[in-house]
């Protein structure tokens with residue numbers, strides 16, 4: 001009899017990738033995926049610890065799940081509950097102390113051992129916590145399994161972990177030290193994806209451009225890996241995320257000029273536009289270093305769309321220092337960007353600071369920054385109207401004979417199907433800008 005698993009994913013793309021690999025691991029045990037909690041025999045929360053709100057969500061969700069589990073027990077039906085991901089890694093045994101309904105806790109580096117952990121849970125009759133770091137073995141354990149995907153665009157994790165220790169960030173503690181998968185393993189996975197109809201891969205890593213995977217003749221850079229991936233037939237588009245300014249090497253910038261398959265889009269977080277704040281954040285780069293990269297990448301690929309991340313209200317940030325962040329945004333002109341209020345995270349150096357910025361100031365700064373970013377996104381989207389660019393068609397739209405695709409600049413594009421099908425990369429001329437997407441029309445080159 002098949003059983004059902006519900007995997008709820010929070011946080012970054014890496015968690016999305018991990019959730020899809022958990023599905024692969026569970027399929028041989030007879031688990032099918034469901035999106036309904038009522039149907040689920042097994043619920044996995046794949047969690048995020050990056051900000052307080054993200055972690056809090058997990059505990060409120062677990063409260064509801066425990067109630068459901070207890071209600072079911074009265075009819076003799078079982079429900080297994082697991083906490084995976086970064087909250088699992090950071091809080092470990094604390095989770096089962098706070099919520100007695102939880103059966104399994106494991107981190108991002110141990111989910112390949114899920115069958116074994118489930119067996120252990122059944123045999124010992126009490127909750128199992130497993131938070132060891134074993135990245136290498138995880139990928140070896142997963143390498144043979146192709147992802148269960150039904151999409152033409154897919155994530156592919158190539159690098160994990162972080163050695164940079166920005167003073168605000170939990171990632172080095174939840175994902176562990178930097179690790180790069182060997183080139184051969186990545187190429188094998190990409191070939192399998194291509195054979196399943198994938199046309200676009202997004203290479204993932206917390207510091208994806210710090211990639212230094214074993215390439216056969218010593219370590220390979222991200223630019224080298226991209227070159228090798230672009231030789232796989234079927235793979236037409238390559239993206240990578242998230243990059244760190246310190247690792248934005250010359251060969252990677254040059255690849256944007258020479259490699260047609262590398263999409264003209266770069267997510268390059270600066271976090272703050274003020275050098276004193278950047279230093280206190282331990283970012284290891286200055287504003288001028290960042291602006292220099294932006295200049296060089298625009299020279300290499302003039303149409304590149306830029307994106308970034310910003311934190312407002314880092315401990316000690318003054319109004320003037322925040323204004324420097326607005327100035328950077330104004331100077332760069334982003335196609336899109338993410339901005340967050342600083343959230344103190346247990347165990348990180350910045351959380352210990354006594355000069356925390358009051359909530360009211362953080363709210364005001366966030367509102368000002370977000371309104372500027374929104375304006376820039378609107379300007380960028382408007383500049384696309386009248387242009388024609390290749391769109392990868394990813395899924396059916398809500399309306400009849402409508403398709404939804406992705407532009408090279410990562411915008412969602414809606415269009416009438418006009419005989420096109422999912423997986424096609426077709427020239428689409430952009431007609432209008434909607435609230436969250438563009439709309440266009442097939443415009444064959446004659």
Ligand code: SAH
Pocket residue numbers: 050051168169170171206207242243244269271309310311340341342343344345
């Ligand atoms: N490795 C990436 C970012 C990973 S975390 C990089 O170095 O750029 C994603 C984003 O969450 C960060 O870029 C940062 O903007 C935000 N973030 C991380 N820790 C945070 C915190 N304590 N409070 C608010 N935002 C945070």
Ligand code: SF4
Pocket residue numbers: 162163164165166169170171172206207244
């Ligand atoms: Fe976090 Fe900094 Fe590492 Fe990015 S580089 S994951 S922000 S510690």
Ligand code: F3S
Pocket residue numbers: 010011012013014015047048049050085086170171174175
């Ligand atoms: Fe969150 Fe972990 Fe990703 S903390 S952002 S899920 S690496």
